[in-house]
Amino acid sequence: MSYCVNCGVKLADSEPVCPLCQTPVINPNQPTDTHRAYPDHMDRFPQKHINRMFVFRLAWLVAGIVSATFLLCDFFTAGSIGWSVYVVLGVLFIGSVASAFCFASVYAAVILSAGCTLALLAIIAWMNSGWKWFVYLAAPFTLILGVLFFVCILTIKKKIKSLLRGIAVCLLVCAVALIAIEILTDLYGGQLVHLYWSIYPCVPISVIAIGLFILSFNKKLLAEIKKRTFI
Amino acid sequence: MKKRFLWTIFGFSVMIKAVRKPMTLFRLFEKPPTYIRESEMEALSKNQIPSWLKLDHAAIIYPPTTSRRIAAMFRLSVSLDHTVDKDILKAALQNTLRRIPSFGYRLRQGLFWWYFTRLDAEPEIKDDANNPMLRIDEKRNRYYLFRLRCYENRIALEVYHALADGTGGLTFLMTLTAEYLRLKCNDPIEYSDIVLNPSDAPDPEEYEDSYIRFSRKAGAMEQSTRAYHVPGAEEDPHILNLITGKIPLDELKSTAKAYNCHITSFLCAVMIDAIQQIQEENAQKKHPIIISVPVNLRQFYPTKTLRNFSSYLFVGIDPKLGHYSFDEIVSQVSGQMSLLATEKRMNAKMTANVQMTNNIFFRAIPTFIKKPILSVGELLMGDRCCSNSLSNLGYVSLPDTLEKHIDRLNFMLGRPRAKPGSTTCVGYGNNLYITFSRKIKETDTEKYFFQKLVQLNIPVEIESNHRS
Ligand SMILES: [Zn+2]
Secondary structure (H helix, E strand, O other): OEEOOOOOOEEOOOOOEOOOOOOEOOOOOOOOOOOOOOOOOOOOOOOOOOOHHHHHHHHHHHHHHHHHHHHHHHHHHHOOOOOHHHHHHHHHHHHHHHHHHHHOOHHHHHHHHHHHHHHHHHHHHHHOOOHHHHHHHHHHHHHHHHHHHHHHHHHHHHHHHOHHHHHHHHHHHHHHHHHHHHHHHHHHOOOOOOOOOOHHHHHHHHHHHHHHHHHOOOHHHHHHHHHHOOO | OHHHHHHHHHHHHHHHHHHHOOOHHHHHOOOOOOOOOOHHHHHHHHHHOOOEEEOOOOHHHOOOOOOOOOOOEEEEEEEEOOOOOHHHHHHHHHHHHHHOHHHOEEEEEOOOOEEEEEOOOOOOEEEOOOOOOOOOOOOOOOOOOEEEEEEOOEEEEEEEOOOOOHHHHHHHHHHHHHHHHHHHHOOOOOOOOOOOOOOOOOOHHHHOOHHHHHOOOOOOOOOOOOOOOOOOOEOOOOOOEEEEEEEEHHHHHHHHHHOOOOHHHHHHHHHHHHHHHHHHHHOOOOOOEEEEEEEEHHHOOOOOOOOOOEEEEEEEEOHHHOOOOHHHHHHHHHHHHHHHOOHHHHHHHHHHHHHHHHOHHHHOOOHHHHHHHHHHHHHHHOHHHOOEEEEEEEEOOOOHHHHOOEEEEEEEEOOOOOOOEEEEEEEEOOEEEEEEEEOEOOOHHHHHHHHHHHHOOOOOEEEEOOOO
């Protein structure tokens, strides 16, 4: 049986420090290994129960009905199938992307949806026999966006030691992607590579990213902000 | 005559069983385990208990404010004089559920309201945890809205607040403990109004909504303002910090008597004093310091209900008007208490609530729209308007046959939704056990609270759920 020298309260044998003021208990006569009031085991939050198979089936059922309706409408009004192919392609595309996110891990889902986008654009290019815009503009653009999403999800999910640092990395990647997009459009237009509009968003984004990166190391300031903004 | 009636009902239930589930007939001829009570009783009570229930008028606020991470839970625990035997506890739990069927329900969402449906599965007994009162994982808990845990010599009951209030939970736990001790030690048990006899049939009054029965015509809502919240760094969402103080009742009573007030008012005043000290140290702009004090309505109305039947009142001070000395706080609090905790005021409040929920236009709103409305309403009228809460379960006196096996009692509330912490106390034996549960790291409220008690020459013993 000990007392806290700071608060004057009696402390149960299970308390190595005063729970009120964190003053350590120094009692040479007290055995150190005493009974704890609560076990160490921590409960976890309930899991999210989403029936993925049900969502998947429902999505494809809806997609099937919508495509069939459009195909029939197109066929009966125009006598042949024309514009409705694009609708069907779009529905198929949304369905595959949604089911990718339903099943695979989020990384695989990003890669799969990038693949689906490429396939969709390729089919459209093939139908219109205009391969140039696909090869020089659409494909690289999709790839850049895919890489951007992939890196962002990776950094946020892995938290690279702190969430703030993750956000900083994401912002920097966004800035790089913007520059890459400008280079791409310049090349497609047949002009010389000349950075013009992408500089304006890139500079503030980089400044914010660097600021967040520095802030993430200042634990004291972070704790203070957390404390002040607590609702 | 009564016996023949019972047998008739039993016969009917066997016939119904034979039609619905023919295999269960075979079980009738098995020799029942010694600790299970007569199947006759089971047949009777199963027929009486409604297959579904409406939520009572206080419970309807809990489902909309429940999310994956937040649920209004409270916990009651008893510490016995020996290590708990889980198998016997399980048998005792089954018998208790038969006696108090209102705990055997599952929460469902209807088109306009939430409702309870009856459960048949047996509940499980869980191990205790460092962070009790986390939201129940319904699927893993077989859809029960309470959780029974045991740790060494302690039995703890954690209840989702929509199911029952503190008195209902206490009755369940005490009935369970008495039944456990009867099975374990073979002692004769003395029954009382909080220790029910499991071989009695459940009384429909025990699961009625007493708000409807006792509300009158004139309702009045109370005005509430924003209250001061103690600042602090919030812990991770699954962590709950608990500090329990054991205070000898004699010293507490005599000190409260010296200040000419009740124990609840006295503890409230000490807490307001502690929070005022924190506000003076931290905040430039002063906000009112308000404590929410739940009131058990059973003290005003004769009802046996074990579901929610309580209200609350706000007491506090406004430090904008200047510093309050401890004596001033005590007189403020006990004055406000005697002004507000009257049958008329409480009835007006409960009538207002019943009238609002009985309004046909409100009732016709679909649940998915009602949910955000009620959730925001609770946020604005609930935790925002009080700095802390102090629920006093009162002094629990048990029959001697039970008291000799029970060393201590504990009562606590789960992680609050918007305020930094909540406080609960219960008197048992010669002590009062007061538990602070908080979601922030800082312990200033607790520190100043207990230091004030020590200053007033009231000894305190502290225990916590510190993590190693
Ligand atoms: Zn201390």
